[in-house]
Amino acid sequence: MDAERVEPTPSTAWLIGLAAWFLPGSGHLLLRKWGRAALMGGAVWVCFLVGLAMGGHLFYVNMEGATSFLQWPVVIQIPPMAADVGSGIPYIVCWLLDFGFRDDPAQAARATYEYGTTFLLIAGLLNYLTMLDAFDIAAGRKS
Amino acid sequence: MALFAALAAIVFGAISKETPRERWIYGVKVFAEFMVIGLVLGWLLRFIP
Numbered sequence: 499m500d501a502e503r504v505e506p507t508p509s510t511a512w513l514i515g516l517a518a519w520f521l522p523g524s525g526h527l528l529l530r531k532w533g534r535a536a537l538m539g540g541a542v543w544v545c546f547l548v549g550l551a552m553g554g555h556l557f558y559v560n561m562e563g564a565t566s567f568l569q570w571p572v573v574i575q576i577p578p579m580a581a582d583v584g585s586g587i588p589y590i591v592c593w594l595l596d597f598g599f600r601d602d603p604a605q606a607a608r609a610t611y612e613y614g615t616t617f618l619l620i621a622g623l624l625n626y627l628t629m630l631d632a633f634d635i636a637a638g639r640k641s
Numbered sequence: 642m643a644l645f646a647a648l649a650a651i652v653f654g655a656i657s658k659e660t661p662r663e664r665w666i667y668g669v670k671v672f673a674e675f676m677v678i679g680l681v682l683g684w685l686l687r688f689i690p
Contacts, residue, residue: 538655541648548644617645624652631656 507637515633520586522546522625525632538628545621546588553605554614556582556589556598584622584629646675 518525523539
């Protein structure tokens with residue numbers, strides 16, 4: 499009786515997936531999928547930069563005033579942070595420069611603040627899709 | 642909203658379907674759906690105080 503053969507995932511697929519997350523578009527560039535890299539990576543970059551230009555807010559888990567991770571004000575920050583982290587290096591650079599993370603009332607008063615925040619969240623989520631696409635191509639699951 | 646719809650449609654179109662033609666059609670469909678649903682919701686919310 500033959501068991502169903504499961505092809506192991508090549509280690510390069512994991513590296514390409516990691517690269518695709520870290521630098522949007524780079525996964526497809528490594529796979530020499532130039533068109534996809536330009537379209538998908540470009541969409542993520544444009545989405546992120548437009549979000550920042552609109553004065554959007556980036557999320558991180560702020561433990562100020564909380565005593566544990568399980569408190570609601572902390573827990574509620576995890577999903578948007580997970581979405582923002584998906585952007586990879588742009589998120590990390592903004593975090594290092596402390597740009598877009600502050601709870602600034604003047605920034606929040608901008609008419610485009612909510613739109614910008616949504617663009618930043620969507621940039622991260624789109625990059626997760628881009629990363630999975632690059633991973634699947636590298637693993638030979640799609641062309 | 643149009644920019645948002647276009648960016649999302651590009652990624653959705655690129656990751657789905659098999660042929661470039663099917664991807665184009667799906668991307669345009671996703672873009673149209675985002676726009677139509679956005680406009681309909683916008684008008685509906687206008688009447689909610």
